[in-house]
Amino acid sequence: MAKIIEKIRGHKVQLKRFSERVQDEKLGQTLLFVGPEGIGKRLVAKAIAQSLVCEISQNACGSCGACTRIEKEQSESLLLIKPTGTGIKVDQARDVIHFTSLKTQGQARCVIINDANKLNHQAANALLKTLEEPPEKTYFFLIAPSHQSVLMTIRSRAQVTRFGPLDQSDLSPNEQIPQWVIEASGGRLDRLGFLSEPESLEIRKRALALFMSLTDSNLSRPFETIKEVCKDKTEAIQITRLLQQFVRDLAVMKYDATKMIHKDLRPHFEQMQKLSHSSLDLLFLHLKELERDIERHVDRTLSMEEFWLSGRKELSKETVCPG
Ligand SMILES: [Zn+2]
Numbered sequence: 070m071a072k073i074i075e076k077i078r079g080h081k082v083q084l085k086r087f088s089e090r091v092q093d094e095k096l097g098q099t100l101l102f103v104g105p106e107g108i109g110k111r112l113v114a115k116a117i118a119q120s121l122v123c124e125i126s127q128n129a130c131g132s133c134g135a136c137t138r139i140e141k142e143q144s145e146s147l148l149l150i151k152p153t154g155t156g157i158k159v160d161q162a163r164d165v166i167h168f169t170s171l172k173t174q175g176q177a178r179c180v181i182i183n184d185a186n187k188l189n190h191q192a193a194n195a196l197l198k199t200l201e202e203p204p205e206k207t208y209f210f211l212i213a214p215s216h217q218s219v220l221m222t223i224r225s226r227a228q229v230t231r232f233g234p235l236d237q238s239d240l241s242p243n244e245q246i247p248q249w250v251i252e253a254s255g256g257r258l259d260r261l262g263f264l265s266e267p268e269s270l271e272i273r274k275r276a277l278a279l280f281m282s283l284t285d286s287n288l289s290r291p292f293e294t295i296k297e298v299c300k301d302k303t304e305a306i307q308i309t310r311l312l313q314q315f316v317r318d319l320a321v322m323k324y325d326a327t328k329m330i331h332k333d334l335r336p337h338f339e340q341m342q343k344l345s346h347s348s349l350d351l352l353f354l355h356l357k358e359l360e361r362d363i364e365r366h367v368d369r370t371l372s373m374e375e376f377w378l379s380g381r382k383e384l385s386k387e388t389v390c391p392g
Contacts, residue, residue, distance in 0.1 A: 071131050071132070071136060071137055071140035071141075072119070072129055072130075072131030072136070073112065073115050073116040073119050073129070073131075073139070073140055074116040074119070074120075074128075074129065075131075076112060076116075077109055077112050077113060077116060078109060078235055078239040078240070078258065079108070079109070079235040079236065079239035080108075080109065080113060080232055080235075083113065083230055083232060084113065084116070086230075087113075087117050087230075088120070088128065091117065091120050091121065091127055092127050092128075096117075096121075096208070097227075097228035098203040098207060098208050098209065099200045099201075099203060099208075099209045099211070099226055099227045099228065100114075100208070100209065100210050100211065100227060100228050100229075100230065101185065101211045101213065101216070101219065101223075101224055101227035101228065101229045101230070102114060102210060102211065102212050102213070102230050102232060103213050103214065103215050103216050103218075103219075103229060103230070103231055103232065104214070104215075104231055104232030104233060104234075105214065105232075105233075105234055105255070105256065105257055106214060106257065106259065107257035107258050107259030107260060108232055108233075108234060108235055108256065108257055108258060109232075109235075109258060110212050110232050111181065111183060111212055113232070114179075114181045114210035114212065115139060115140075115142075115147075115181065116129070117179075117208075117210070118139050118146075118147055118177075118179035118181070118208070118210070119131070119135075119136050119139045119140065121176060121177040121179060121208060122135045122136070122139055122144065122146045122147075122175050122176050122177050122178070122179070123135055123136050123176065124136075124175070124176065135175050135176070145174050145175075146173075146174060146175045146176075146177065146178040146179065147178070147179050147180075147181070148164070148165060148168045148178075148179070148180045148181070149181050149183070150164070150165060150180065150181065150182045150183065151182075151183040151184060152183075152184050152187040155187070156187040156188065156189045156192075157182065157184070157185075157187050157188045157189065157192050158189060158191070158192055159189070159191040159192045159195050161192060162188075162191075162192040162193075162195035162196045163195065165180055165182075165196060165199065166195065166196070166199055168180065169199055169203065169204050169207050170204075173204075173205070173206050173207070176206070177206040177207070177208060178206065178207050178208070179207075179208045179209075179210060180207070180208070180209050180210070181210045181212065182209065182210065182211045182212065183212050184212065184213065185211035185212055185213045185219055185223065186213040186214060186215075186218035186219050188219075188220060188223060190220070193220045193222055193223050194222070196223070197222060197223070197226070200223065200226045200227070201226050209227075211223065211227055216229055216231075233256070234255055234256020234257060235256045235257070235258065236256065237251050240254060240256065240258070240261055241261075246261070246265055247333075248332065248333070249273075249330055249331045249332065249333060249334075250264040250265055250269075252330040252331075253311075253314060253330050253331075269307075272298070272304055272307050272308060272311070273311055273331075275294055275297070275298055275308065276307075276308045276311035276312055276315070277315070277334060277337060278291060278294060279291050279294060279295070279298075279308065279312065279377065280312055280315045281337060281341075282377075282381075283352075283377065283380050283381050283384050284340070284341050284344070284381075284384050284385070285340070286385065290377075291377065292374060295370060295373045295374055295377065296370055298373075299369040299370040299373055302363065302369065305363050305369045305373065306360060306363050306364065308373075309356055309359050309360040309363060309373075310360065312356050313353060313356045313357070313360075314330050314331060315331065315334070315338070316349050316352050316353045316356065317330070317353070318330055318331055318334070318338060319338055319341055319342070319344065319349055320346065320349050322335065322338060322342065323342065343387065344384060344387055345387060348383060348384060348387055351383060352380055352383070352384070355376055355379065355380060356376070358376075359372055359373060359376045
């Protein structure tokens with residue numbers, strides 16, 4: 070059984086609407102799906118593609134040849150496009166045009182364009198005519214983080230559907246996932262998966278040690294830890310994001326501790342509660358800069374050391390003479 074719709078978490082309203090449109094044969098042929106990354110927009114497109122090509126049912130039977138091939142992404146009725154290198158180029162647009170110029174083999178055919186915001190002008194212009202008047206039984210699914218990120222010429226031709234982050238019950242329907250992981254994922258399945266790995270717990274421990282050492286002068290300078298976490302770019306970015314969440318939690322904790330992401334770390338944060346909002350703001354700003362520097366391939370270790378030194382200097386003013 071390979072009914073794709075059963076693998077989708079959340080997005081119930083959108084799925085219901087699409088299923089009605091497919092049954093009433095009122096589905097638009099050029100669809101633009103917008104919303105955060107990692108929430109399953111592409112999977113929704115694949116599920117609709119399955120219901121369009123199924124040989125048995127408009128709800129997709131999940132077991133006929135057409136359904137199976139869509140699920141495996143080996144269907145003659147499905148073309149998947151994603152950026153190569155920096156963007157989606159005109160050669161790929163030509164592949165799409167060629168695909169849609171052939172005779173339709175089955176019930177329908179679908180083109181899923183991932184990261185449609187990365188269509189370059191040339192490619193977009195090449196596709197305009199086809200998106201404007203798609204051949205019969207041909208459906209386009211354009212996936213993008215936001216409506217505005219897609220070229221105006223493209224988005225004005227598409228029917229837009231918005232998808233939001235997943236809520237907690239969709240993220241963790243039955244598995245035992247720690248609360249902080251769910252909160253920190255921001256409703257994204259890709260982040261949820263990453264944060265659920267055992268290494269992530271280890272990374273959080275390191276982030277916490279770094280965070281605590283900013284204000285506790287009894288703790289030694291964490292330069293060994295910094296060197297260690299900066300060996301890997303992904304881990305360094307992960308650490309800066311965790312530190313941002315810790316700062317956010319400290320600010321939120323003053324008013325409503327139930328809104329914290331890392332509620333379980335509250336006992337650790339208690340001693341930092343005296344920090345003023347302006348210090349927390351500044352710290353957050355520096356962490357954002359640090360994240361940008363790491364993304365930009367600036368010397369990670371040096372940037373993090375500088376962050377730590379300036380952070381400790383700034384915060385020590387407040388922790389020495391509170392109030
Ligand atoms: Zn089927």
